[in-house]
Amino acid sequence: MRRSVAVFLLTGVLLLGGCIEPTGLRAVIDSTHKPSQGVIWLQDYPAEVTFDASRSTGEIISYRWTVLDEEGEELASSTEEEFTYQFDYGRYLVRLEVTGFGLETDEAQVEVVANKPPVAVISYARKDAMAGEEITFRADDSHDPDGSIVEYLWDFGDGSRETTEEPEVTHTYEEEDLPPGESRWQFTVTLVVIDDLGGISEPPYRHEIWIYGGCCGH
């Protein structure tokens, strides 16, 4: 007790003096695979990832790692500072709980997604069309090696975008989409597909289409 008071007083003095930052209990996860916006993406799996809690701060008396599947079911756990787990296809949550000297706790987590990205292909599209004409684009040859495609994101290059669940979309370029003074113009249509684990096709598939003005007066 006396020690806690002493630490408290000393910390208070140092903090007031602006000498040190507060060093509260904080769980910190480092890993052999770097996360991007809180998610570790594994395109090649099964893959082993090692997690390390050594940069956690505070007076830590215990660590607890857990790996949860998408349904929240616990798949593995460990009480070591470092923890390795082999991931197969799927979406997981890795949690670290650290417990401090006064039995207070802090938590950190990182999502792991083992998933091959889908591939976008515009398999049917016109090379040219008239302004005002309804044009069909198809993306049936798009595929996902280990799951299924759930969304098709179309960008028609004229400022309009559409998201479909089916691999087909129609679009009409209007006369006014053509730059002033031009009787024809080339637009780039791009397609990105998203799979059932949130994987994104990279790079987007591109298709060029010429649009011809109706006639005269444009």
Ligand SMILES: [Ca+2]
């Ligand atoms: Ca996939």
